[in-house]
Amino acid sequence: MKKKHVKLTTLVGLIAIVALQTVWLYNTYYLIQHDIEAKSNSIIHDALISESIYRMRLIDKPMTIESGEVQQDTIPYCTYLQEALFQVGSDILLDKLDSIYTDLLKKEQIQSNIIINKLYPKQNIVLESTSKEKASQWGTITTRPIPIRLDNSRAIQVILTNPYWDIFGRMSLLLIATVLMMIFVAGCIVYQIKIIAKQNQIARARQDFSYAMIHDMKTPLTSIAMGISMLKSGKIDNQPEKKAKHLRIMEEETEHMLKLSNKVLTLSKLESGKLELIKQEVNLPAMIENLTEIFAIKATKSIRFNTQLEAETAYADEEYLREAVSNLIDNAIKYSNESVQIDIFSKENEKDETVIGVRDNGLGISMKDRKSIFEKFERAAATERSGKGGATGFGLGLNYVQRVVEAHEGTIELNSIEGEYSEFTIHLPKFINEI
Known part of the structure; x- marks a missing residue:
């Protein structure tokens, strides 16, 4: 396989791994966010009841808590408490509700800043808020509006402004493991590419070596063959100087081939650990x-x-x-x-x-x-x-x-x-x- 094909295949594989890991992390983030959202919606009922009880202790007027079998299925109990208190002139205390809700969040091990809004639920218009600044829509969790009037003319809604820190905190081990895994996978892929590239380089080098060795051996063999042919022909028997020259060339070429063969053999022995040194x-x-x-x-x-x-x-x-x-x-x-x-x-x-x-x-x-x-x-x-x-x-x-x-x-x-x-x-x- 060519080097560019190896890189392309590796890149596609890495992208696939990153995509799968991203989907996994997103799903985990969504599940944790959904869990926090569910707990936040549940806590608001308890917080409203606790805030109602706090105000009941502050007033000494008689009050009547209405109830109806038909309404019980759609209107929570905290709404009846809030309506009864409103009828005796005691309106909801957002700062107290904020304190109670924050404590309940901490008991559920949820760390986040909150904004509590009293609003017209039908028009979604904020009447009163614990924060002067408007909450960002990104990364926040908003609870369902809980009515505090039986006619649904007023409602309370809580906004968790930065729950992502708590989400990421719960995902910390997963995120660290993901980062380490990606680094490990990337390192393995890079190492694999280097090994493949090195193997290709060695393969090309060996091929070049084979061609070069055959070419270089061909020359001395040709010289030796020509020298032997000349000596066998007898044409230079009466020319001692020329005959000696041919013999010297044949001897040098033979020595050259022998040295080359010994070098290759020595390297082979060294690699296999079988070379014996006489020191x-x-x-x-x-x-x-x-x-x-x-x-x-x-x-x-x-x-x-x-x-x-x-x-x-x-x-x-x-x-x-x-x-x-x-x-x-x-x-x-x-x-x-x-x-x-x-x-x-x-x-x-x-x-x-x-x-x-x-x-x-x-x-x-x-x-x-x-x-x-x-x-x-x-x-x-x-x-x-x-x-x-x-x-x-x-x-x-x-x-x-x-x-x-x-x-x-x-x-x-x-x-x-x-x-x-x-x-x-x-x-x-x-x-x-x-x-």
């Missing part, structure tokens, strides 16, 4: 001198080597350490201009390690490329750095160096400035505990 004291001056002589002879560029070997030995497998340093020198030559200066040094640091460094005055490595420079089949950045259609190879060199160093329980560090230099330093313990 011993390695003579660094002798090894470095041999490598510099070989590269100086083979080089097509002007190369100057500077060596400063303060540490003369390293505890390592000589074959693999030699190949690792060889790769660093080869890279220094590849990614440099026509005139190359390579500094090779060794020393012992305060951590009781042997440090081997290779520094060049070449093209350098950008900060972006440093993240992937040691990855297997790393070729894209190398192609850009070489500036000549890409340096030859398969992107195995630095990965090989890193894995060999890690197999020695050491580390490798990179220090570089793009356009100026690159410096790789290998840190090897002086002694390794054998398993």
